[in-house]
Amino acid sequence: MLAEHLKEHAVAASVDAFDQEALRGGEYALGELTLEIAPAKIASVCGFLKYDQGFIRLSTVTAVDRYPAEPRFEVVYLLHSIEHKQRLRVKCRIAGDAPEIESVTSVWRGAGWYEREVWDLFGIRFTGHPDLKRIMMPDDWEGHPLRKDYPVTGHRV
């Protein structure tokens, strides 16, 4: 069900029309629109946004760790429509235990490195990613540094 405050945003309405179960909520603050999507639907919704709504560019993919709250992780997709000069933030909340979400590399190949970075630094697995391996840290690194329970300083014992 489309929330009242999102009705004036055409993108939110069309995502809701595309898949009633996909849209979980959203927010419009400081001139920026955020849509929260059900994690299972992310690839299909992104495909819809790209091919139907003109968001042909994926600006970046990143994540936020809400530790110790649950669901722990927010995966954030920042989309850009050159034609409409419009930006959109799409968000998925996923649980902290073995976090996993479908890859959007089938929609934008450029998601490849961004998802690798999120895997490397947050430990979120992207299913269906063609080459999911570490990108910033060495291959044999243990842990995922951008998690909130990973210390900023200290020595390994």
Add this chain to the structure above:
Amino acid sequence: MSESGVPANLLAEAEEQEQQGSGTRRMVLNMGPQHPSTHGVLRLLIELDGENVAKCEPDIGYLHTGIEKECEVKTYQQAVTLTDRVDYLAPLSNNLCYCLAVEKLLQLEIPEHAQWMRVMLTELTRLNSHLVWLGTHAIDIGAMSVFLYCFREREEILKIFEMFSGQRMMTSYFRIGGLALEPPRGWQKRVKAFIDVFPSRIDEYENLLTNNRIWIGRTKGVGFISLEDMLDLGVTGPMIRAAGVAMDARKDAPYTSYEKFDFTVPTRTENDVYARYQVRIEEMRQSARIIRQALEGMPAGAWKADAPHVVLPDREKMKTQMEALIYHFKIVTEGFRVPAGEVYQVIESPRGELGYYVVSDGTTHPYRVHMRTPSFGNLQAVPKMVEGILIADVIASIGSMDFVLGDTDR
């Protein structure tokens, strides 16, 4: 990884080719991370079929310094100094993007004088960055002398930065709420002296390169990558403008009063190394125009916002007013609180779309800062661009991307 550091799959593939007895053997060439033409610590694993690149795999992360993590333990104002170190050839662009993001969260109004000052200095940063790119790119291709000319002008820009901030490179001159210091006396004269001669200096570079037969031979028709691939892979900046898309955040979503300046966004359609060269040369001319407009039309006024809870008070006031002293103590020891929320601020850095995604949880430290850096997005397109071309053209192709590894790895 094998002992030599070459991934096992590449080695196995090369071996398989050999066993098939096709008469040709593929060689895996390890370019970098200490290769001078990769401008920093980029490592390219290139599989060669004769002199042609059959496969290319970039390996990044050698300069990963954990800036995003570090931001989370700094106060908002302290984190400005970290943003300098992201893209060390365009520190002020990074300062600006971060400050704009936090100011948006704070809903802080910046005085016009400070905004124009920011425009002028970010455009000088663009010139600084493009000059380093032009000099080193030309050296890579064999035009040695251009480098010396470019660094002559760059030196002047660095002196201007030093005059403003006391630092040549890591300026941290933009702070949340305005500028770090009052603009120095006599800056107009210094900037005017530079901007008066600079357009003629661009002519000098062009004299050396634009109609140079060797330059044309090495760059025209080299490094092509289709527009569809670029959009799909997230390429931005001069690269995509050389493919005919006038995508520029300064025009599309103006920030810091860019809408008040008269300039054009140069584009080309040839989409090769030469077109990217032409786009950047024209961008330098446009930046010079913007700087001149800023210099001549600079509005008078305050150089920092009137927001005592965010901006440090004047030294004088601290000695006479109790409140100023209290605010100073609070800001320095604790920092200022930023309302909970999140923003994604995009600006046009010399390399392309630079975005700062800042999440606040209402405390004095950023909860999360993510930098969407143009070099990271652009580098992803390297394999697509170089696969199939001659090894000798790889240098020209990656040089035309103008990436900075600090910007890529953060």
